Amino acid sequence: MSWLGVKGAERAADILAESWRRGRFPHALAFVGPHGVGKRTFARGLAQAILCEARAPGSLAACGLCPGCVQVAGDTHPDLLEVERPQDKQDLPVQTVRELCDWFALKPMRGPGKFAILDDADHLTTEASNAFLKTLEEPPPGAILVLIASAVEILLPTILSRCQVVRFESLPIPVVTELLIERGLAGDHAEATRLAALGEGSAAKSILLADPEVGRFRRGLIDQLGAAEGFSPPELAARMLAFFRQAGKESLEHRRRGVLIVGELTRFFRSALETGLGLDPARPDPDDAPASSALAADHTPEDLVALIERCLLAEYQIERRLYLPLVVESFAHDLGGVLNRGRELTLATTP
Ligand SMILES: [Zn+2]
Known part of the structure; x- marks a missing residue:
């Protein structure tokens, strides 16, 4: 050390x-x-x-x-x-x-x-x-x-x-890229650069995102929320909570993963808002583009601002250590309230 x-x-x-x-x-x-x-x-x-x-x-x-x-x-x-x-x-x-x-x-x-x-x-x-x-x-x-x-x-x-x-400042992207490569956390340089950009200068965040399970969950979640079909909020809440709990035994690990994923949704909604407003969105993961464009086409800027605010509230609540299952349930419910409007619901998996 x-x-x-x-x-x-x-x-x-x-x-x-x-x-x-x-x-x-x-x-x-x-x-x-x-x-x-x-x-x-x-x-x-x-x-x-x-x-x-x-x-x-x-x-x-x-x-x-x-x-x-x-x-x-x-x-x-x-x-x-x-x-x-x-x-x-x-x-x-x-x-x-x-x-x-x-x-x-x-x-x-x-x-x-x-x-x-x-x-x-x-x-x-x-x-x-x-x-x-x-x-x-x-x-x-x-x-x-x-x-x-x-x-x-x-x-x-x-x-x-x-x-x-x-x-202490946010770390420059090349510094985090190098760190990810040194630690063998990225398959190649392009992957390391993508993860470093997603981390926005936080090595810890990039390292969490480098976990393949997190990458898969993030991709699935963003694609689902950008899709034309509606979703069941209770099912979404259960899936998110289960995934947060897979992070480890400690509640600290669950919350850390929760903040990470909700933070990714904040960024996703922000990029949809910027797309909708005709701006060039900061989008470190190019694979988010289809879902973000679809969301921008389907929802008003007011809706997207409401979603961003809802994410920030959930992040704050998780950081403040409110009871995680309740935070996640009400978060998923409110996301559904905005995103499911006008969409065809697929509620087959609703308990
Ligand atoms: Zn010594």
Whole structure:
């Protein structure tokens, strides 16, 4: 694991390395940027560099071999704490923040300092944010805290003003293309480029879309919603939910897949809207064109805007961890309400 090796974050790495060299390293950092561009990986790499017991003074290059480095890589370093929003919670509980502050107040076990990563800082409540302020204002010597969030607007100004903000941008398409090829996730260069474009600068999203099962489901869903025949909303809901649940055992995996697929529908409806308005739609997957043109021909721009808004609401609800079966059922119902209008219904599979 090398923090310097996180693609697209070379500039951030340079700035941090320079401030370390000058002895001006900040005690609190906020890594802000879109999901899936490597913020957490970068934070872990930085933790390893700082907790490395064999690096040259003034350098932030982890050796990768000393006990400190090995423990960070193995998630067993006693002076590294990583916390995130619990799976079943909509917010980061104040209790989590208090525990983190208590942990910071204790002396380091191995080295001169302690390092904590707080992911999902977007979901800090005001109460939880306030619980942080004392630790942020008077950090124990050698303590470094990294908050990870998707947008600065979401963090409270009182938190932001005490952190050095490091911005992460969406990754350039060629960087993600290369990463997909390196990891053997795309059959050829053209496929890697298509997946990278679909990911819109998020490596994590491109990697999820590279799963052949996801690709097949996405294709089938878009073609079905663009087809001239109507569909049964309960059947669609059941199919979507089953597919989300196939992503793994954890509800986090179901939701991640849910957000991914609903996000793909948002893009699909958007491209239909742009087609209908005579614009040149951004359409990273050329195979979406027939369904998107058919939808544009069958529906008014108002309908398509309503569909896009409905997708955004579903994405928000899934992110907010509302009960997934209900979110999906009402989503499919509302899609049907717009899309089935004037279509011939095929309701053979309605339970
Ligand atoms: Zn080391």
